[in-house]
Amino acid sequence: METENDLPKAYDASLYEDAISRRWEESGFYNPDNLPGERTEPYSILMPPPNVTGVLHLGHALENALMDTMARYQRMRGKRVLLVPGTDHAAIATQAKVEKRLQAEGMINPRKELGREKLVEKIRAFADESQATILGQVRKMGTSCDWSRLAYTFDAARNIAVNELFFRMHRDGLIYRGYRVVNWSVKGQSTCSDDEIQHMERPSKLYTFKYSKDFPITIATTRPETKLGDTAVAVHPSDTRYTQYIGKTFTADVGAVEPLKIKIIADEGVDPSFGTGALGVTPAHSPIDFAMYEKQKAKGDPIEIIPVIDADGKMTAETGAYAGLTVEVAREKFVGWLKEHDLLEKEEDIVQNVGTSERYGDVIESLPMTQWWLDMNKTIPSRGKSLRDLMREAVTTGLAGDETKKVTITPNRFTKLYLDRVENLRDWCLSRQLWWGHRIPVWYRDEEMCVSAMAPSGDGWEQDPDTLDTWFSSGSWPFSTLGWPRTKVIFVRHGEAMSNAKGFNDGIIGNGENVLTERGEGQVKERAKALKDSGAVAIIASPITRAKQTATMMGEALQIPVTFDDRLREIGFGSYDGKDPVAFDKARGFFDGWKKQPFADAESYPSVHERSHHALKEILATYAGKTVVVVTHGDTLAVMREFGVAGDKSYGYPEPAGAVEISFSADGKQTDDLAVFHPTSWMQMGYEILYLWLMRMILMSAYTLDDVPFKDAYIHGMVRNKEGQKFSKSMGNGLDPLDVVKQYGCDALRISLLLGITPGNDSRYSEEKIESGRNFVNKLWNIGRYVLTTTQKPRAVHDPQRPTDFPFQYGTLHQPPIISTKADAWIIGRLALTHETVTKHLEQYNFSAAGEALREFTWNDFADWYLEISKVQRTGDAEAQAGTDFLLRWVLGVLLRLWHPFMPFVTEVLWKELTEKDDADNLLLVTAWPELQAHLKDSADILQPYQDLVTAIRALRAEHHLQPKQVLEVFVDHVDDQMKKEIAWMQRLTNTTITLGAPEKADGLARAVVGETTLYMDTAAGVDVAAECARLTKEAENLERYLVTVDAKLANEEFASKAPPAVLEKEKGKRAAAAGELAKIQEQLKLLQ
């Protein structure tokens, strides 16, 4: 261990960070279940799971800094803080990336060449590696997350949640399968959602043409080749040019297999002033046109739909001569044909916005396909509202008008953006033809379809080959990570049987001899009555007669289905079957003994354990989110109760028909996280995923749990480079945060990312910033080093107001500090004020403002002033020195705690040195946030006049180019007892000897006016009177100018009558001060001239 004297001059983060990290992790305090002290209020943050597509960049570093700063702050405030770490499988992004890699390695079509299984294996390998890297990075950054709750959007527990959610939404009619126009990436061979499309401007041509010579209407298009699939022309209903044609059908032969039958339809959406005012309708290849197609169908005046482009981006067979051509070639050919037949009227160059696939980069085609959709408008049964309604309510009135179920977005302007988007959402296409992702939980067999959270039993079922949009799983993150769906299992022991009454062992299935006694039947009836309102949906039972009987009776009473599972049967008694259970128990021993020792004559513990747990696992998956009853036997029940149960693992039979109730999370653990930590307290994310993620989390939590996923959402901007460009690997300017950490330390990185940011706005990262961050960390280090190496431990303090053995406890600094001098009171005042400011800003997520206030105090007040003043105070008597030492340590103690959320490492190192305690409970990590008495901050300004004088003397010295080493004589014409007390440190800080009182002879002295005080400085060499006058004149002019404006203001009657009195008083006060100072300066000028 370091001793105080060993602290190196410069803080080298790399020497400490790993060890500190280890201490934190080993303390167990990252897990809210282990936090010390009484903590009742939960505080939860979910980490937005980084994509496992690569490594973390500075944006992630910012997120980690934000989350961890908040988590540490709240932990210090005594809350039960949970920060859940995790990663995202990022379906399309990851698959696209791996495919690209494989292609770079020479594979032409990875899907074809490898097949589903092998490609998924490749992707998994890549994802696993990437995940390991990412989690390592998060660890390195000191993020205080609970690793025991680590989650992945593509693990088994999340799969159960996703399936269950899909099942429920389908059951509620929100998820439907429909043939509609989708966004199709030919390159990715998959659909994508509206959000995964990137619009790009691109030069294009607008063609104006007619389908045939005798066709009455001219139309325009940028996609001539799709016109082969036109089935209508839409015009505005009140467009008199065309009203005569509405309803008529024309035939035009444009070279497709069938001549086009074009119906003229009316649609309000057509802009009569654009182009020819008529729109060629291609239902198969345009979402708008498809909407018209549906409208017409609904009206009972249907138009046809003819797909002319296939999934490979080639023309379909319907296009005859064009079949098999790519769209580009077909376009040229068709335009050529138009020209040839003199149908092309115009060809103009325009700039067009085309949609491209975010991940595969190709132009998105609109194609009609059968896909799975989530309906935004359908009323949810029993809610009377649509998903869109829920999303709207969540940020406005709160769900169903409940203010406690409301998400507050910081900064507020994003709320409006969110709402605009909510109103314009279309149904969400959920299915993807990708392989990396959660399979759609739907199975098909012949004509049957089964939507279920679990594979249906029976042969011949084929699961839908498609996968779910990646945001379906990340949208459920706020509750899937906290144990949803929670499954309640009510374990019930069978009623009293003959064997119990008569005393023999029975482990034989179908032993008709051993039935329930009359008493046993009564017990079962009682139990069934008790479970009437339990909400149980099914009973799964052991098939042994007494359990079978019990389950059947209960099933009838509760009106729920009963199934039997062989694996829930009683332990096989072997040679003890039919014999005395007492002898058996004696031979086998108690539960713990049975667990450890093999038992030859009957079934072993591992065997019972294996089969029963296997059964339970299946039950939990099948009935995820529901309540079920499991009817079984004593030993089996005892073994199963062990399932995920912490603590109580004792062997014990319930009474006959006795029940035990246990809740399980989706991954089979007993947990109450969902109840405790959802809704989560705070969520931070970049604005680029506002629509993608925030909306979907709100949608899903509102739907699933009738609550918001989080109370506060904080939107941050992007971290850009010095030039304001995005960091990106493709541009070669990506930056690994770990490299930065290695060079500058984690604390430096954190504060350089956090300071200078404003919510929702982009920030810039630069070498200069991180250096300045590093410099500050070093400054704090040296402040700590100075205090620790110079001052004496506070044991020596004697305070007459307190017992002589007044305990100095750094961890609970609730006692007021001991204040002896004006400077003491001042620094405490400043500290108290800073503490208040920092706390306020952190509560409002103003990380930058909080950090800057702290930085200001640390550097400008504590280091530059108080530390220097303390050096003088310490030269006094022993008591003065002890008092000052106490205060230095006291302030340092508070300061370290205030800084800890921002700079966890360096503060933790110094805290250990300060407190000289190494035990886990003393970690700054779990130390209480300071609380300072409000009145302390009243003295925050009391040193100002003296500081002003010191600054003026220093300025005067600099002005006259006087060496700092040279001791000067200074006269201050202001005399009072107060100043006498402060003179010592003022002299030291200016390297002068200060005489209170005006000099006898002022000639040849430099002079300055500070407020109403004039100070004279003996420069030894005399002064340049002209220069002196010039300087004072300039200052006088400044004041005069100010007085003119203030006087004008004060003379304004309207100002005097309308301005608030406080403002008026303040102005008057300032005017008086300025006038006083001016008078002093003028006096000096007169003397000089």
Added chain:
RNA sequence: GGGCGGCUGGCGCAGUUGGUUAGCGCGUCACAUUGACAUUGUGAAGGUCAGAGGUUCGAUUCCUCUGCCGCCCACCA
């Protein structure tokens, strides 16, 4: 086409109910530095808060318009 954000000393940015002689960091200049810290100290210079109107006793702050810069959204085919 709609919307949002930005425009504050050389650079990067604060400025939250309209009232400070407009602040901070970096940089610049001058001086200093074997004494906690050269990853430092002291001092200084530097801005008509993009422009024009308006509301108001008072506008960097609120409103309108204009100009740049950036971003998001969008079914002008």
